[in-house]
Amino acid sequence: MTFVETLTFCFVGALLGFRTCSQAAVSQTNEGAPIGHSVSGHMNVLFIVIDDLRTTLGCYEDPLVKSPNIDQLASRSTRFQNAFAQQALCAPSRTSFLTSRRPDTTRLYDVGSYWRNHAGNYSTLPQYFKMNGYTTMSVGKVFHPGIASNHSDDYPYSWSMVPYHPSTEEYENRKTCKGKDGQLHANLVCPVNVTEVPEGTLPDIQSTEEAIRLLKSVQNSTEPFFLAVGYHKPHIPFRYPQEFLKLYPMENITLAPDPDIPKRLPSVAYNPWTDIRKREDVQALNISFPYGPIPKEFQLLIRQSYFASVSYMDSQVGKVLSSLDALGLANNTIVVFTSDHGWSLGEHGEWAKYSNFDVATNVPLLMYVPGLTSSFLKAGEQRFPFIDPFHLPQRQINRGLKTNIVVELVDMFPTLCELAGLAVPQACPEPSFDVELCTQGKSIAKLLHPDAVDQDNEAIAYSQYPRPADLPQENSDLPELEDIKVMGYSIRSSNYRYTLWVAFNPSNFTSDFQNVHGGELYLLQSDPREDNNLYSNHTFADVNKTLFTKYIKRP
Numbered sequence: 001m002t003f004v005e006t007l008t009f010c011f012v013g014a015l016l017g018f019r020t021c022s023q024a025a026v027s028q029t030n031e032g033a034p035i036g037h038s039v040s041g042h043m044n045v046l047f048i049v050i051d052d053l054r055t056t057l058g059c060y061e062d063p064l065v066k067s068p069n070i071d072q073l074a075s076r077s078t079r080f081q082n083a084f085a086q087q088a089l090c091a092p093s094r095t096s097f098l099t100s101r102r103p104d105t106t107r108l109y110d111v112g113s114y115w116r117n118h119a120g121n122y123s124t125l126p127q128y129f130k131m132n133g134y135t136t137m138s139v140g141k142v143f144h145p146g147i148a149s150n151h152s153d154d155y156p157y158s159w160s161m162v163p164y165h166p167s168t169e170e171y172e173n174r175k176t177c178k179g180k181d182g183q184l185h186a187n188l189v190c191p192v193n194v195t196e197v198p199e200g201t202l203p204d205i206q207s208t209e210e211a212i213r214l215l216k217s218v219q220n221s222t223e224p225f226f227l228a229v230g231y232h233k234p235h236i237p238f239r240y241p242q243e244f245l246k247l248y249p250m251e252n253i254t255l256a257p258d259p260d261i262p263k264r265l266p267s268v269a270y271n272p273w274t275d276i277r278k279r280e281d282v283q284a285l286n287i288s289f290p291y292g293p294i295p296k297e298f299q300l301l302i303r304q305s306y307f308a309s310v311s312y313m314d315s316q317v318g319k320v321l322s323s324l325d326a327l328g329l330a331n332n333t334i335v336v337f338t339s340d341h342g343w344s345l346g347e348h349g350e351w352a353k354y355s356n357f358d359v360a361t362n363v364p365l366l367m368y369v370p371g372l373t374s375s376f377l378k379a380g381e382q383r384f385p386f387i388d389p390f391h392l393p394q395r396q397i398n399r400g401l402k403t404n405i406v407v408e409l410v411d412m413f414p415t416l417c418e419l420a421g422l423a424v425p426q427a428c429p430e431p432s433f434d435v436e437l438c439t440q441g442k443s444i445a446k447l448l449h450p451d452a453v454d455q456d457n458e459a460i461a462y463s464q465y466p467r468p469a470d471l472p473q474e475n476s477d478l479p480e481l482e483d484i485k486v487m488g489y490s491i492r493s494s495n496y497r498y499t500l501w502v503a504f505n506p507s508n509f510t511s512d513f514q515n516v517h518g519g520e521l522y523l524l525q526s527d528p529r530e531d532n533n534l535y536s537n538h539t540f541a542d543v544n545k546t547l548f549t550k551y552i553k554r555p
Contacts, residue, residue, distance in 0.1 A: 042420050043370070044218075044333040045129065046324070047228040048317060051090065051141055051235035052353065054342035055364050056310060059399050066247050066311050068387035069318025071397050073337060074366050076374040076383060078448040079402040083365035084461035084492055085409050088341040088353040089478070091144035093409065097340075098124045098143065098158075100413035100425070100439040102462065105432060107509055109466045109487075110480050114150045116157075120433040123425075125413045126158040128437065129226040132422050137214050138163035140207035141230035164214075166206035171198045172232070172239060179281075188279035189305045191242035202239070204231050208316045212323045219327045224420075231316060234309035234343070236352075237279065244308040247389060253300045253307075256346035257529065261291065264533040266518030268486055268501045271354035272472040273344075290472035293349060303345050311389050321384035330383040331376050334419055335368040336412065347529065354465065354477040356490035356499050356520075357530055361463045363409065369419055373401055373448055403447045406459040406494055410441030418445040460551060461492040466504065470517055481506050486517050491551045497522045497530060498547045513552065519544065 057067040059074035060081070086096040091111040092103045099122040103109055107119040115122055126136040136159050143149035143158075145165070153163040176197055177190035194202060211229045218225045233240055261270065272290035276282055287294060294302070317337070324330040342360045344350040353360045370376055377383055387393065417424045428438035446452055467486040468479040475483060484506045490499040503515035519535035521544060526532075534540045 042132075042134070042224040042422070044224050044329065045134075045226045045416060045420060046320070046333050046335045047125075047142075047226065047416075048320070048335070048337045049094070049142060049228065049230045050313060050337075050339040050364075051230070051232050052341065052343045053234060053310065053313075053339035053364060054345075054359055055362055056307065056345075057364055058397075059366075060364060064248070064252060065307050066389045066392070067314040068389055068392055068397070069314050069321060069384070070337065070364075070366070071399075072384060072387060073317075073321060073335065073368060075398045075400040077335070077337075077366040077368040077400050078373050079400055080365040080367075080407050080444075080447075081402055081404045082406045082461070082492075082494065083338070083363050083409065084361045084406070084463055085339075085341040085363050086463055087465060088355060088360035088463070089465075090141075090340050091146075091148040093340040094142070094144050095148060097409035097412055098126070100125070100410045100441050101428070101432070102410060102440050103464055104509065105428070105440060108148065109464075109484060110478060111144060111146060111148050112480060114147055116150070121436050123437040124154060124158045125416065126226055126228060127154070128413075128417065128422070128425070129420070130158065130160060134224050134226045135160045135218060135221065136226045137161060137218075137228070139211045139214065139227070139229045140164070140166065140203070141232055142228040164207070164210045166203035166210075168197075168199050168201055168206060169203045169232075172203065172237065176239065177237070177281075185280040186237070187281040188237055188276060189281060189301050190237045190239040191245050191305065191308065192239055194241050202241070204233055204313060204316045207231060208319050211320050215320075215323050215327055215329065219329065229320060231313050233313045234306050236275065238302075238305035238309050240305070240309045240312040243390075244312045245304070247311050248304050248307050250300060250304060253304045255296060255299055255303075258531050259293075259299070259346045259349060261349035262531050262533055264536065265348065266470075266501065266520065266533075267472065268467050268470045268518045269355065269488065269499070269520060270348075270472050271344075271350055271352065271477050272474075273351040273354070274474060274477050276351050289474075290476075291349065294346075294351070299346050302351070306343070306345060315389060318384070318386045322382075322386040325382045325384055331370050333370070334416070335366070336416065337364065337366040337368075338409065338412070339363040348531070352477070356463050356465050356488050356497075358492070358497070361461075361490070361492070365407070365409075365412075367415070367419075367448055369448060372419075401448070401450055403452060403454050404494065405444075405447060405454065405456045406461050406492060407444050407447070408441055408461045410439070411444045412441070414439045414441055414443040415445050418443045419448075455494075457494055459493065463490045463492065464488060465490075467501070487511050488518075489552055490520075491547065495524055496543075496547075497524065498544070498552070500548065500552050513548075521547075 059071040130136040175184040177187040466484040468483040487504040488501045499520040501518040503512040521535040522530040
């Protein structure tokens with residue numbers, strides 16, 4: 001079977017809802033590709049989720065960041081340029097995309113509840129694969145730890161074995177950063193000599209080692225596997241091997257292109273980055289609350305360490321991907337790479353997540369499907385050879401397939417089901433609190449085809465963020481449920497972002513769309529950075545009315 005025939009076969013089968021993509025892969029494997037398919041014929045899944053990663057990657061056309069291993073994955077994948085999280089906070093986002101339910105359905109806007117007890121007994125992505133004969137495994141931060149996943153990462157519902165967490169996670173927020181005074185501090189910017197830190201290693205290094213160990217353990221299994229690997233960096237603190245700083249000389253680091261708070265930004269939309277302020281090195285700057293800017297010199301340090309953290313994480317991802325080659329699994333393993341949300345690096349005078357802006361909600365999303373996004377490997381070929389960021393090859397890696405259509409993270413659940421040949425869950429009714437298995441997303445498998453349509457002006461992504469008050473205060477970034485008074489509902493199309501901040505009642509989870517606390521409208525063709533809020537401009541009154549009527553009520 002030729003690549004073109006296999007590609008067409010996979011795509012048509014996906015559209016019809018059959019298991020033909022996996023079956024085509026089995027056929028190709030039987031013709032000489034590496035062995036490794038399960039008896040069932042379903043492809044394996046490697047699901048990689050990164051913490052706080054924006055689209056600051058080479059494959060997303062960032063000119064500075066060195067991410068050669070992720071770029072190499074992108075060259076074999078379909079790259080979604082406009083993928084959006086449903087809330088720019090770890091626990092709500094992860095619970096949302098792992099259940100394919102929006103935050104108003106999981107009823108999780110903070111980190112303080114477990115959806116099965118608090119909202120409904122919703123099946124999860126790994127749970128559904130487990131129910132369909134997969135061995136499901138979790139390494140690192142996949143579900144948000146703590147109450148949000150029942151202090152168990154949703155084990156045993158979602159996983160075939162107890163999830164793995166690195167032993168060195170406990171040191172992440174301790175005083176392990178050596179300061180100029182020679183003492184140890186709990187800093188934001190924290191490059192380290194790995195040989196000097198507790199246990200002589202870091203969490204993401206440990207997660208990489210465990211992921212590779214698990215891949216080896218299931219290499220010859222007759223059951224397909226679903227392995228989820230969650231990396232911590234570039235989540236704060238920026239604690240990473242200090243050698244990665246060499247990739248980013250300070251003379252190459254610039255400030256955000258729009259570092260000022262937009263003049264017409266409603267106060268309720270602003271996040272005062274309180275978690276950043278709690279770090280010792282930031283506290284020493286004595287920055288006024290809530291708007292006081294970080295000194296420019298320290299802004300550059302933050303951006304430098306964020307980029308270095310990304311390159312460190314890229315190397316860990318590269319080691320896991322290269323193990324697919326070494327173990328003969330690259331021909332029969334779907335790879336998904338994404339993030340829970342983005343992270344502001346000084347844009348709009350903001351830092352961290354906690355907003356509805358693109359820099360906080362737009363995430364990388366790559367999907368590699370053997371025989372669909374890339375040809376099957378022949379004997380002796382490598383798909384993902386490890387690339388050392390300190391010795392980059394002269395050859396230029398192509399950026400692979402891409403689509404500009406707006407998609408959402410809740411789409412991943414149904415999409416992976418379709419790609420793996422499993423029945424796609426039905427669309428959720430409204431309400432769906434009593435429905436265990438359904439999706440509030442949609443399968444985007446058809447967009448992986450090289451000839452897929454790349455324009456859909458009607459495609460919409462929904463995001464939202466809670467606030468305790470109209471004015472920034474200490475808990476504005478992360479209000480507990482009972483303190484939420486305003487909810488910002490945001491829609492993102494290819495042409496605009498429209499956000500409405502409305503009254504919210506946490507006792508019954510209702511929003512009053514007639515009680516508006518603020519609005520935002522950005523025309524992305526002329527204002528791609530979302531700096532010029534046109535919501536109060538009378539010229540666009542009809543646009544606001546149309547968007548409200550058509551979209552803003554809860555999806």
